[in-house]
Amino acid sequence: xxxxxxxxxxxxxxxxxxxxxxxxxxxxxxxxxxxxxxxxxxxxxxxxxxxxxxxxxxxxxxxxxxxxxxxxxxxxxxxxxxxxxxxxxxxxxxxxxxxxxxxxxxxxxxxxxxxxxxxxxxxxxxxxxxxxxxxxxxxxxxxxxxxxxxxxxxxxxxxxxxxxxxxxxxxxxxxxxxxxxxxxxxxxxxxxxxxxxxxxxxxxxxxxxxxxxxxxxxxxxxxxxxxxxxxxxxxxxxxxxxxxxxxxxxxxxxxxxxxxxxxxxxxxxxxxxxxxxxxxxxxxxxxxxxxxxxxxxxxxxxxxxxxxxxxxxxxxxxxxxxxxxxxxxxxxxxxxxxxxxxxxxxxxxxxxxxxxxxxxxxxxxxxxxxxx
Amino acid sequence: xxxxxxxxxxxxxxxxxxxxxxxxxxxxxxxxxxxxxxxxxxxxxxxxxxxxxxxxxxxxxxxxxxxxxxxxxxxxxxxxxxxxxxxxxxxxxxxxxxxxxxxxxxxxxxxxxxxxxxxxxxxxxxxxxxxxxxxxxxxxxxxxxxxxxxxxxxxxxxxxxxxxxxxxxxxxxxxxxxxxxxxxxxxxxxxxxxxxxxxxxxxxxxxxxxxxxxxxxxxxxxxxxxxxxxxxxxxxxxxxxxxxxxxxxxxxxxxxxxxxxxxxxxxxxxxxxxxxxxxxxxxxxxxxxxxxxxxxxxxxxxxxxxxxxxxxxxxxxxxxxxxxxxxxxxxxxxxxxxxxxxxxxxxxxxxxxxxxxxxxxxxxxxxxxxxxxxxxxxxxxxxxxxxxxxxxxxxxxxxxxxxxxxxxxxxxxxxxxxxxxxxxxxxxxxxxxxxxxxxxxxxxxxxxxxxxxxxxxxxxxxxxxxxxxxxxxxxxxxxxxxxxxxxxxxxxxxxxxxxxxxxxxxxxxxxxxxxxxxxxxxxxxxxxxxxxxxxxxxxxxxxxxxxxxxxxxxxxxxxxxxxxxxxxxxxxxxxxxxxxx
Numbered sequence: 001x002x003x004x005x006x007x008x009x010x011x012x013x014x015x016x017x018x019x020x021x022x023x024x025x026x027x028x029x030x031x032x033x034x035x036x037x038x039x040x041x042x043x044x045x046x047x048x049x050x051x052x053x054x055x056x057x058x059x060x061x062x063x064x065x066x067x068x069x070x071x072x073x074x075x076x077x078x079x080x081x082x083x084x085x086x087x088x089x090x091x092x093x094x095x096x097x098x099x100x101x102x103x104x105x106x107x108x109x110x111x112x113x114x115x116x117x118x119x120x121x122x123x124x125x126x127x128x129x130x131x132x133x134x135x136x137x138x139x140x141x142x143x144x145x146x147x148x149x150x151x152x153x154x155x156x157x158x159x160x161x162x163x164x165x166x167x168x169x170x171x172x173x174x175x176x177x178x179x180x181x182x183x184x185x186x187x188x189x190x191x192x193x194x195x196x197x198x199x200x201x202x203x204x205x206x207x208x209x210x211x212x213x214x215x216x217x218x219x220x221x222x223x224x225x226x227x228x229x230x231x232x233x234x235x236x237x238x239x240x241x242x243x244x245x246x247x248x249x250x251x252x253x254x255x256x257x258x259x260x261x262x263x264x265x266x267x268x269x270x271x272x273x274x275x276x277x278x279x280x281x282x283x284x285x286x287x288x289x290x291x292x293x294x295x296x297x298x299x300x301x302x303x304x305x306x307x308x309x310x311x312x313x314x315x316x317x318x319x320x321x322x323x324x325x326x327x328x329x330x331x332x333x334x335x336x337x338x339x340x341x342x343x344x345x346x347x348x349x350x351x352x353x354x355x356x357x358x359x360x361x362x363x364x365x366x367x368x369x370x371x372x
Numbered sequence: 373x374x375x376x377x378x379x380x381x382x383x384x385x386x387x388x389x390x391x392x393x394x395x396x397x398x399x400x401x402x403x404x405x406x407x408x409x410x411x412x413x414x415x416x417x418x419x420x421x422x423x424x425x426x427x428x429x430x431x432x433x434x435x436x437x438x439x440x441x442x443x444x445x446x447x448x449x450x451x452x453x454x455x456x457x458x459x460x461x462x463x464x465x466x467x468x469x470x471x472x473x474x475x476x477x478x479x480x481x482x483x484x485x486x487x488x489x490x491x492x493x494x495x496x497x498x499x500x501x502x503x504x505x506x507x508x509x510x511x512x513x514x515x516x517x518x519x520x521x522x523x524x525x526x527x528x529x530x531x532x533x534x535x536x537x538x539x540x541x542x543x544x545x546x547x548x549x550x551x552x553x554x555x556x557x558x559x560x561x562x563x564x565x566x567x568x569x570x571x572x573x574x575x576x577x578x579x580x581x582x583x584x585x586x587x588x589x590x591x592x593x594x595x596x597x598x599x600x601x602x603x604x605x606x607x608x609x610x611x612x613x614x615x616x617x618x619x620x621x622x623x624x625x626x627x628x629x630x631x632x633x634x635x636x637x638x639x640x641x642x643x644x645x646x647x648x649x650x651x652x653x654x655x656x657x658x659x660x661x662x663x664x665x666x667x668x669x670x671x672x673x674x675x676x677x678x679x680x681x682x683x684x685x686x687x688x689x690x691x692x693x694x695x696x697x698x699x700x701x702x703x704x705x706x707x708x709x710x711x712x713x714x715x716x717x718x719x720x721x722x723x724x725x726x727x728x729x730x731x732x733x734x735x736x737x738x739x740x741x742x743x744x745x746x747x748x749x750x751x752x753x754x755x756x757x758x759x760x761x762x763x764x765x766x767x768x769x770x771x772x773x774x775x776x777x778x779x780x781x782x783x784x785x786x787x788x789x790x791x792x793x794x795x796x797x798x799x800x801x802x803x804x805x806x807x808x809x810x811x812x813x814x815x816x817x818x819x820x821x822x823x824x825x826x827x828x829x830x831x832x833x834x835x836x837x838x839x840x841x842x843x844x845x846x847x848x849x850x851x852x853x854x855x856x857x858x859x860x861x862x863x864x865x866x867x868x869x870x871x872x873x874x875x876x877x878x879x880x881x882x883x884x885x886x887x888x889x890x891x892x893x894x895x896x897x898x899x900x901x902x903x904x905x906x907x908x909x910x911x912x913x914x915x916x917x918x919x920x921x922x923x924x925x926x927x928x929x930x931x932x933x934x935x936x937x938x939x940x941x942x943x944x945x946x947x948x949x950x951x952x953x
Contacts (some may be wrong), residue, residue: 054858055859083861090856091852092850094853107870108861158859257910
């Protein structure tokens with residue numbers, strides 16, 4: 001439905017070097033899929049969305065929407081935004097303040113060719129407003145609407161022409177936390193119900209995981225990895241992807257065998273890998289929730305990845321706790337529901353299949369703003 | 373799910389890029405014709421001998437420069453011009469600064485009404501203030517002088533004050549520039565983050581120390597820039613030197629240019645001398661502007677962006693607040709009330725006599741000056757001409773600068789950088805010079821002597837103001853409002869008209885009103901460019917004044933001022949409503 005091939009865009013700032021807003025991006029979004037572009041600010045995700053919308057012009061590559069090439073650098077094709085037939089929701093909502101709700105939602109309908117009749121337009125506006133739960137509010141002036149209502153008007157306006165592709169640029173970032181959660185659910189169910197192909201930009205990984213069928217994680221104009229939320233969380237191919245989804249214990253080490261790493265914590269059994277040679281410097285990622293705490297029981301049988309340590313500190317976070325366990329001098333974070341004594345000895349176990357191994361040094365490229 | 377992306381049939385469209393180039397190029401062409409080409413004509417004219425138009429075939433010569441710069445009047449003209457512009461700034465700047473400080477930083481009563489109070493003087497013709505003060509401070513019949521002589525028993529029959537002097541010129545000039553200067557200085561004050569001062573206060577400095585060590589250094593470049601700007605404005609001032617100068621025997625650069633343009637019986641056309649003086653004025657203006665730009669750069673380095681929450685702590689004036697209010701009231705009295713009152717009084721008299729009891733018997737009250745306006749072709753022709761030119765100028769200027777603002781903000785490129793530079797160039801060119809240049813470009817063409825030429829002169833003059841206004845209005849307009857329209861299927865032109873222009877209406881209207889009122893009150897363009905076919909109110913007022921018919925010019929000025937005031941008040945109301953929507 002949306003095919004993006006080899007798309008690149010550079011910005012030349014006065015007196016500065018060229019900034020690669022997009023390097024060489026390839027993305028394919030299937031019909032009816034909810035696809036999220038996730039990344040920190042400046043990662044190029046909004047630029048990519050604007051290129052699809054036609055609001056930004058790429059420098060190279062190709063964009064095909066529903067079988068129609070709307071941009072091609074080689075063939076010199078550029079279809080202007082107004083002829084791409086898309087729906088788009090903006091971060092600021094961009095509700096025109098001099099128009100009523102009716103006029104806002106009707107504007108895209110009045111641009112349709114062949115022209116629609118007045119009655120037809122009214123009916124389709126009403127239908128779009130019903131979709132977002134604003135029935136009967138056509139005559140309202142827009143400046144007095146709440147943020148949530150403006151958001152809904154923007155959504156209704158983007159859906160009024162029943163486009164096949166819907167683009168959304170951080171649509172929830174201006175709402176307060178409670179409302180954000182509510183609207184998020186509505187957007188998800190609306191997209192599923194209408195079977196619309198959605199390209200959605202956000203910097204919030206929770207939002208991305210809840211909404212997306214698939215996610216592309218972007219960083220400095222590149223796509224680091226794309227896949228389902230589960231793939232990205234559990235099998236990150238890049239430390240920066242791991243960093244982006246939740247907190248992580250990063251442990252430096254050296255390959256001792258093709259399935260074992262020597263680290264400060266001890267010798268860690270890891271999933272089999274053929275890509276690394278013995279002796280290679282690596283960095284190991286372990287999620288805090290994957291660190292199992294096992295209260296010391298006399299006579300326990302030592303298992304694989306079983307280490308002894310001491311509980312150093314404890315942070316209570318309501319629905320869970322985060323402990324710092326010192327193992328071999330390394331402060332290991334563990335997330336658990338259980339309650340253990342600070343200062344006491346404890347054993348931890350790390351399941352081999354949950355350990356991720358990355359090339360050493362790759363972690364230095366992690367943006368400090370991301371993560372948590 | 374019916375719709376599919378358009379453009380099935382048409383391949384290869386680079387429309388976005390195609391759209392912005394012709395638009396920007398044609399705007400640039402218009403600006404170049406309005407601003408730069410006339411200067412080129414002035415340069416040409418300054419090298420042509422007597423009797424030749426700039427483009428006539430024939431020899432080139434430096435004799436106009438020699439003649440202009442070696443004349444006996446050259447030194448006094450330069451000395452007096454610099455004195456006039458310099459002293460004007462020297463006296464006006466401290467007063468305007470105090471007023472600005474009172475409005476922005478103290479609890480002076482009525483400080484919020486200052487904007488209305490100051491806009492009234494801004495919309496009255498300088499010529500009216502001048503004529504008013506002639507009637508008040510004329511050496512013989514000036515009302516104030518008559519009273520002072522009676523009070524102190526002076527029986528010399530003249531004085532003690534004489535408006536027809538350098539002092540008188542500077543006095544009225546100072547009154548004239550204070551309101552606009554005040555407006556600029558309030559902006560300078562607002563740019564400064566009050567937190568900087570509060571931090572100094574919090575660290576134990578006294579008010580006075582803060583003023584000396586923090587406020588003053590931070591504001592110095594901004595205030596100096598305003599001073600330079602008004603120095604350049606002083607160079608271009610024509611109406612006032614024209615009203616008072618000849619009687620006082622003082623000639624300035626602007627009046628020299630004006631009088632040397634007037635065709636005289638014994639000599640043919642000689643545009644070389646005014647053009648040579650024009651080149652000198654241009655050099656002074658450019659020099660001043662270069663200093664101005666340097667200073668503004670410095671200010672913007674200092675500028676700390678203050679958000680919407682800008683609320684400086686107001687200084688409590690205590691008992692002094694009545695002194696402050698009194699000073700402002702005195703200014704309004706001198707700038708507006710007294711001159712207008714005396715004009716109004718004079719306009720109902722057949723012959724002018726000072727408003728003193730002992731002359732009561734000589735006061736011949738009449739409506740003649742007003743009824744004569746009806747058959748004087750005043751309302752039928754001159755007034756309509758003024759109105760047409762003002763409306764045309766306001767509309768054309770604002771349409772042009774709206775498009776420029778949009779181009780510069782939304783489609784930035786090297787081309788729009790250039791547009792910006794050319795649009796701001798008029799700031800560096802004293803208005804009299806740019807009008808002279810337009811005259812030299814169009815004299816001898818069919819356009820000369822038409823209202824269109826007058827309109828173009830005003831467009832050129834208010835271009836920089838309008839560009840600045842619409843640029844900042846455009847910056848406040850969220851780009852996504854326009855993008856949402858494009859994403860909804862509206863093309864660039866539809867978006868510009870239905871969204872951009874519509875949302876810019878408040879800024880557009882206030883700019884329109886500003887240009888309209890300024891064009892209607894301006895005398896210099898009319899006096900330099902109008903001819904038999906395009907006579908404006910200003911020309912008639914000036915002629916009546918020159919002919920000694922003060923009462924007639926007073927009546928016409930009263931009508932003009934009333935018209936402008938009605939426009940300002942009504943216009944502000946309309947703008948208020950359009951913002952409320």
